[in-house]
Amino acid sequence: MLCKRGLHVAGMICAVTIVLIGSGCGASTKPSWETFDGAANVKSFPVPKEANKTEQTTGNSDLDYVRYALPGLKGDDSIPEAYLEEIESWGWKQKEVEDNGSSLVFEKGKSIVHLSVHDDFLIITVPTQLKKQAIQGLESNKANE
Secondary structure, three states: OHHHHHHHHHHHHHHHHHHHHHHHHOOOOOOOOOOEEEOOOOOOOEEEOOOEEEEEOOOOOOEEEEEEEOOOOOOOOOOOHHHHHHHHHOOOEEOOOOOOOOEEEEEEOOEEEEEEEEOOEEEEEEEHHHHHHHHHHHHHHHHHO
């Protein structure tokens, strides 16, 4: 009898533990927008630290982009003010372009970055033509020195 009661108590403890752990894991479904790392393709452009790189272009492409998974992100929502402030604090200025919904363009010196937000992911894109022009400009400056 005592053994059955002990098993029952142990079973209840396990069930409660599973419920608590399960509810704790799903508690934070939206990004926190508190800590940032440099993007894989543009180290000087911030990306939320909790974002996971899922895809990146390789080789010779017209676009240099990196896709980051960020569960809880919604393309219909505006980009959080905390993220926009962080981008600005890293020296990037938002360019005025036609309204593209959830896509923004940022500029820093001669660098340009396109940020597009979708459901559960974001994409950082750098037009490679601009990258090539910036590199050629640097090389011609070195040749003139």
